[in-house]
Amino acid sequence: MGTFLIANKVLLPEMLVFLMSLLTLMAGVFLPTRMRESSALVFAQTALWGAIALAFWGMLAGTVTLFSGTVVVDHLAFTLKVLSYVTASGVCFYAHAYLKAMKMPVLEFYVLTLLSVLGLSALLSANHFITLFVGLELMSMPLYAMIALRRHRSDCLEAALKYFVIGAMATGILLYGIALLYGATHTLGFPDVANAIPVAMHGHHLLMSFALVFITIGIAFKLGIVPCHMWLPDVYEGAPTIMTMMVATLAKIAALGMLLRLLVSVMPALFAEWQPLLMVLVVLSLFVGNVTAVKQANLKRLLAYSSIAQLSYLLLGVFTGTTAGYSAAMFYLATYVLTTLAAFALIMCFRREDGEEAVDIADYAGLFQHHPWHAVMFAIVMFSLAGMPPFVGFIAKLQIFQALLQTGPFWLVIYALLLTVVAAYYYIAVVKVMFFDESQTPLRKVSLGLGNGLLTLNALGVVMLGVQPSGLLTWLSL
Amino acid sequence: MIGLAHYLVLSSMLFVISFIGIVINRRHLIVMLMCVEMMLLAVNMHFVAVSQYFHDISGQIFVFFILAVAAAESAIGLAILVLLYRCRQTIDVESIDQLKG
Amino acid sequence: MIDVQTLTFFAFSGLLLLSAGGVVFSRHAVSSVMFLILCFLCSTVLWLMLHAEFLGLALLFVYVGAVMTLFLFVVMMLNVKIDATKARLLKYFPFVLVLGGGLVTMLWLALGPDAFSIKKTGVLAFSEHYNNTRAIGEVMYTQFVIPLELTAGILLVAMVAAIALTFRGSQQRRVQDTPKQLMASKANNLRIVSMASEHEGGE
Numbered sequence: 084m085g086t087f088l089i090a091n092k093v094l095l096p097e098m099l100v101f102l103m104s105l106l107t108l109m110a111g112v113f114l115p116t117r118m119r120e121s122s123a124l125v126f127a128q129t130a131l132w133g134a135i136a137l138a139f140w141g142m143l144a145g146t147v148t149l150f151s152g153t154v155v156v157d158h159l160a161f162t163l164k165v166l167s168y169v170t171a172s173g174v175c176f177y178a179h180a181y182l183k184a185m186k187m188p189v190l191e192f193y194v195l196t197l198l199s200v201l202g203l204s205a206l207l208s209a210n211h212f213i214t215l216f217v218g219l220e221l222m223s224m225p226l227y228a229m230i231a232l233r234r235h236r237s238d239c240l241e242a243a244l245k246y247f248v249i250g251a252m253a254t255g256i257l258l259y260g261i262a263l264l265y266g267a268t269h270t271l272g273f274p275d276v277a278n279a280i281p282v283a284m285h286g287h288h289l290l291m292s293f294a295l296v297f298i299t300i301g302i303a304f305k306l307g308i309v310p311c312h313m314w315l316p317d318v319y320e321g322a323p324t325i326m327t328m329m330v331a332t333l334a335k336i337a338a339l340g341m342l343l344r345l346l347v348s349v350m351p352a353l354f355a356e357w358q359p360l361l362m363v364l365v366v367l368s369l370f371v372g373n374v375t376a377v378k379q380a381n382l383k384r385l386l387a388y389s390s391i392a393q394l395s396y397l398l399l400g401v402f403t404g405t406t407a408g409y410s411a412a413m414f415y416l417a418t419y420v421l422t423t424l425a426a427f428a429l430i431m432c433f434r435r436e437d438g439e440e441a442v443d444i445a446d447y448a449g450l451f452q453h454h455p456w457h458a459v460m461f462a463i464v465m466f467s468l469a470g471m472p473p474f475v476g477f478i479a480k481l482q483i484f485q486a487l488l489q490t491g492p493f494w495l496v497i498y499a500l501l502l503t504v505v506a507a508y509y510y511i512a513v514v515k516v517m518f519f520d521e522s523q524t525p526l527r528k529v530s531l532g533l534g535n536g537l538l539t540l541n542a543l544g545v546v547m548l549g550v551q552p553s554g555l556l557t558w559l560s561l
Numbered sequence: 562m563i564g565l566a567h568y569l570v571l572s573s574m575l576f577v578i579s580f581i582g583i584v585i586n587r588r589h590l591i592v593m594l595m596c597v598e599m600m601l602l603a604v605n606m607h608f609v610a611v612s613q614y615f616h617d618i619s620g621q622i623f624v625f626f627i628l629a630v631a632a633a634e635s636a637i638g639l640a641i642l643v644l645l646y647r648c649r650q651t652i653d654v655e656s657i658d659q660l661k662g
Numbered sequence: 663m664i665d666v667q668t669l670t671f672f673a674f675s676g677l678l679l680l681s682a683g684g685v686v687f688s689r690h691a692v693s694s695v696m697f698l699i700l701c702f703l704c705s706t707v708l709w710l711m712l713h714a715e716f717l718g719l720a721l722l723f724v725y726v727g728a729v730m731t732l733f734l735f736v737v738m739m740l741n742v743k744i745d746a747t748k749a750r751l752l753k754y755f756p757f758v759l760v761l762g763g764g765l766v767t768m769l770w771l772a773l774g775p776d777a778f779s780i781k782k783t784g785v786l787a788f789s790e791h792y793n794n795t796r797a798i799g800e801v802m803y804t805q806f807v808i809p810l811e812l813t814a815g816i817l818l819v820a821m822v823a824a825i826a827l828t829f830r831g832s833q834q835r836r837v838q839d840t841p842k843q844l845m846a847s848k849a850n851n852l853r854i855v856s857m858a859s860e861h862e863g864g865e
Contacts, residue, residue, distance in 0.1 A: 562665075562667075562668065562780055562785060563667055563668055563671045563711075563786075564775070564778065564779065564780035564783060564785070565778045565780075565783040566773060566774055566775045566777070566778040566779060566780075566783075567671060567675075568708070568712070569773035569774075569778055570769070570770060570773055570774055571675045571678070571679075571708075573765075573766065573769035573770070573773055574679055574766060574769075575678065575679065575682055576769075577762050577765045577766050577769070578679065578682045578683060578686060578762075579682065579685075579686075580761075580765070581686065581758050581761065581762050582685065582686035584754075584757075584758075584761070585686070585754045585758060586686060589691060591691050591694070591733070591736065591737055591740075592685070592686070592691060592694050594733075595685055595694055595695065595698050595733065596685065596686065598698065598729075599682055599685060599698065599701060602701060602702065602705055605705075605717075605721075606705060606708070606709075609709055609712055609714045609717060610712060612714070613712045613713060613714055613786060614783050614784070614786060615783075618797050618798060618800075618801055619801070619806075621714060621716075621717055621794075621797075621798055622798060622801060622802060622806050624717050625717065625720070625798065625802070626809055626813060628717075628720060628721065628724060628725065629813050629816070629817070630813065630816055631729070632724060632725070632728065632729050633816050633817055633819065633820035634820075635729055635732065635733070636732065636820045636824055637819075637820055637823050637824065639732060639733070639736045640823065640824045640827045640828055641827065642736065642740075643736060643739070643740070643828065644827055644828065646740050
């Protein structure tokens with residue numbers, strides 16, 4: 084009975100999210116039409132903020148393992164879960180006015196978002212490969228479908244299909260890696276596998292390396308880092324901006340969660356194998372991401388390539404193999420998510436004359452003259468992504484570099500610093516266009532409804548956390 | 562006698578065939594989806610064989626979940642495919658290049 | 663001396679690999695689907711040989727019965743002509759050879775008789791009372807109840823997504839509603855409004 088109560092208490096956030104997604108679905112059927120959309124937003128926000136509160140309450144019980152070790156709630160799961168609930172709540176606020184303007188089905192959006200968050204939180208709590216896989220799929224499948232929700236636009240459908248095919252293939256590769264690991268260890272629970280790996284290393288060294296490579300490639304596809312990044316710019320560009328926001332935030336939280344869980348908790352014995360693997364990925368991603376971003380004329384594509392570069396800093400934190408590095412990666416993820424939310428929300432604010440979304444950098448010429456506050460917010464976001472001092476992006480990069488300096492290699496620090504300079508160039512180029520170029524045709528600003536206030540808060544948050552990061556840093560440290 | 566190695570090698574060959582299918586079959590999206598299904602079949606074969614030879618039932622539970630998830634996944638994939646076909650009148654991957662990749 | 667088990671295994675695994683090649687290289691999508699179905703049938707036989715009866719039959723019923731029918735339905739509905747993949751095969755032939763050959767060789771080393779010889783793994787042996795379905799059922803609803811619930815969520819997602827993507831609003835057909843016509847009366851259809859004249863001054 085005691086275990087049952089603890090089980091209930093710890094899993095209450097997930098239960099609430101699941102329940103509210105069903106309620107939202109029912110709201111679509113039984114409520115009068117005019118109340119549907121706002122009540123769906125209320126349900127979604129209740130679910131997410133209720134889940135945050137319940138997660139904090141459940142965490143009082145400490146680390147708990149449930150259902151014969153298929154589910155675990157520890158500090159890693161707890162912090163990333165809270166981060167994903169907050170992110171999803173922000174996405175829902177930003178989405179409300181946008182969905183109506185883009186003629187996307189509103190209720191389905193909230194239902195699928197809640198289910199996706201449910202999958203994400205199961206994935207983060209996974210202590211068994213089966214839970215991990217099912218959570219991963221429950222998180223990704225709503226994303227495939229939601230990109231296609233703007234179903235009369237062929238570019239959105241194309242983005243959805245590309246994301247789907249790549250996602251399905253990545254799942255296949257990841258699963259084959261897990262199958263190979265299972266072949267060597269004959270067990271699927273994380274602690275058991277971690278214990279069995281050193282033993283299995285003797286007879287099946289090649290097999291283990293294969294499993295590791297397949298699993299890492301599977302995660303690399305989900306993260307979208309080089310050499311598994313070809314789909315990413317197309318999906319970012321073609322998807323409705325609200326969905327780009329979700330792919331750029333929620334999916335990355337999942338990928339880091341998986342990376343920390345699998346490489347750090349399950350395969351610490353293979354550290355000597357996975358460290359060089361990560362190094363190759365980081366070196367390639369830093370270069371390709373930053374150098375390709377320079378040439379981009381489309382703001383969403385630029386952010387796509389910049390995300391490849393940003394995530395490679397995050398990988399750099401995991402690469403160090405120290406607790407300081409992992410904590411730095413967690414902090415980097417939190418700040419990246421916060422900044423990315425603001426960046427895409429700002430893009431959602433502006434339309435061209437013909438009603439299309441303003442996605443080209445040239446569209447934003449002279450933004451400062453017409454919409455000074457939005458131009459300033461854009462500048463804050465870009466400076467933070469570039470890692471300039473007063474903003475939170477600087478602290479995040481500082482943490483990563485501090486951790487990396489402890490372990491080396493030194494040339495990697497220099498290499499990453501050099502490419503940070505390249506990155507600063509294209510971020511500042513965008514800001515320059517906004518502040519100093521002459522505008523051709525002024526952009527039309529649309530209201531985000533409740534999202535307007537949140538956007539201001541979000542941009543100020545980027546500054547405030549840059550000035551006062553210590554609270555978040557302590558909370559996120561592993 | 563048939564040992565575990567037979568099944569594992571068979572599954573690895575199936576995996577390689579389906580992987581090659583995805584790489585070279587860029588012309589036809591449905592065939593690509595079928596290759597993904599085949600890849601999952603290879604994974605399932607691996608799990609079932611290991612599970613039965615080492616008497617650990619959790620591998621078969623995994624296969625059960627993979628089957629359920631793959632069914633749902635192909636439903637979503639085909640729905641998107643049909644929508645795209647309605648929109649574009651083609652599902653040839655090479656002509657689907659509105660987004661330059 | 664070849665026993666029946668070995669013969670069956672090699673016959674069906676050969677057929678499996680051939681039909682897998684058929685999926686990839688066949689000229690028409692319909693025949694690809696047919697080859698894929700053959701793949702699943704061969705796998706069912708192989709899984710039955712492994713005493714995994716539940717999954718073998720689930721593969722047959724759920725996969726061949728439902729999912730493959732869905733594929734076939736979509737292929738027939740779209741009826742897309744495809745060009746021969748032969749030209750592409752020739753173009754990519756060196757690449758395919760290197761990639762495929764390399765991967766198979768590596769996996770052979772990792773999984774082949776050296777790593778999993780019969781000496782190391784033993785033969786397939788089950789007690790007389792072994793019941794595959796029972797063994798699965800015993801853990802499915804206890805240890806793995808959380809993934810099971812999440813799978814329910816996945817099926818819900820598939821349903822919601824498929825409906826949201828393809829449903830085009832309720833059918834707005836104009837049909838006569840005879841009872842409604844008969845029920846019509848002056849009281850609920852006609853409204854007399856008294857209002858001031860629009861043009862005060864008149865023409």
